[in-house]
Amino acid sequence: MGLLRAGGAAVNQIATRILTHPRETLQATWKQWWSHRRLQKIALDLLTLVVLGSGAYFVLIPLIWMITRSFMRLEDAMSTRWIPNPFTLEAYYKIFVEDRFYLYIRNTAFVTIMGVIGATLSSALVAYGFAFFRFWGRTALFMILLSTIMLPGEVTMIPIYRIFYQLGWVNTFLPLFVPSFFAPAFFVFLLRQFFMSIPQDLIDAARIDGASSFRIWWQIVLPLSRPALLTVIVFSFVGHWNDLLNPLIYISDSDKYTLSLALLAYKNLYFNYVNAMMAATLVTILPCVLLYFLAQRAFTEGIITTGLRG
């Protein structure tokens, strides 16, 4: 009770102060509150959230628009509404049953999986060579490798076309993934950086135990490099899956179209079928997004396990 009374007295005092000197009191209170660091932080955080949230809104709106449209009937998809009503799989029926998108998914998956296997294994081998062996001209060769990262592909595109043309590989899947089997320079660079952090003692110990260089690579270096390998897998997957230029150059037979190529042809044929266009676009995008989410979890896992081990 005594506390309450004391509190009441304080409130009375403040009230009379506000009434007698309104401006000064408010300014002082404001200053006092603002100088309160926590409050300042909360205000700034709120502002940050509002700005970032509206940014995220602009990033997501096109994607949401695409998703909802793909579940609409054609006449609804042309309208301004946001919620598919009635909800229908009409567009998916069209692209999968009438327009054979399953075929393009299969083609793209084949090219991508071959490309990812080739790129990951070959660049891991080469990076291992650069990281753990001393050989004549190693530094010079590595500098050359780094400089090829900057080389625009347009310069080598035409002669490479000639190579595949003479091999009779035009209009096959081979030109789309075979180059990946020769260690893409950027991945070699990335993996070598990671391999350099593996303690040399570990390699030496395995060697003393009689393990061959190849076995050390397979049983020690690769398992330790899971996060880096995953990064390479995600990058090469996204690169192959999304490639448009190479399929455009090499593939002419519509049975061998990849998704990107099919989507392009689809756009020219059915531009007004908004729902089917959006379903086709979504199907093309989805695998990369899913892989990214899966790998993201594994990345964190990799970090946690390495943290525990260290």
Add this chain to the structure above:
Amino acid sequence: MKAWISPRWRRIFGENLTGYAFITPWLIGFLGFTLWPMMYSFYLSLTKWDVFNPPQFIGLENYFRLLHDPTFWKALRNTIYFTSLAVPAQITVALFIALLLNRSIPGRGLLRTIYYLPTLIGGAPLGVLWLMLLHHRTGIINRFLAFFGIEGPAWLIDPVWVIPSVVLMTIWGVGGTIVIFLAALQGVPRELYEAAEIDGAGIWARFRYITLPIISPALFFNIVMAVIGSMKVFAPAYVLFTAQGGPQEAGLFYVLYLYRKAFISFEMGYASALAWVLFFLILTLTLLIFKSSELWVYYEREVRR
């Protein structure tokens, strides 16, 4: 064997052999898919070649022809105009978002993932999606503007708005740049900010004299990558404007023209010359940025007066 080669030499020889064995895939690839194609492409740029008949040597004629080819100049102008708009726009937006994302706020991981999403979308679906979004009547961008009583432009039809449309699209996909900025921002020591705050430095001063110098290597990297990427735009532009380059060729990017010459009209020699000019342009721009970086990129351990 053991008698005449000392074990030390045997070990060195062995290590060389294994080393080379491991890098063989790259060596073959480098010779077959980089070095030889580079030399051959330079040779081709001095020839007339239609794929079906053997190349015919014509000296520097392709390069002279380039100088008098109005379409080449048009494509070059478009690409440079695009680069000059897209690079500053991308870098500013990405840096701004990265700075905000670097604050410890709730939902940060989710927001970062959202901003990264568009970078996973390939050229073809990106082009198709934006073709729909930018449609002057039914696209949501003009509907959004109409909501505020603004009549949006005919993005992909009006030649004036063609390049800004593509800039808008690339800003949407700026997540990769954001991630690199974020990584750099995480390396800024917190003590510096605290010290500066005690000295009474405001937000802008802290950004200008602490954050910016420390993240300048990342800024440099992002600018170089953005310039190279902008000069080489192909897939989404191909979807939006085809190899013809859209209305009045306003969307004819350099690589679209190169592709048209190489694989539609099969003027492989001329296209090779175009490729070498592009290579030279990118090299020059990169070197210019490298040269200028001595003035504004700050590396640790470097003492500044």
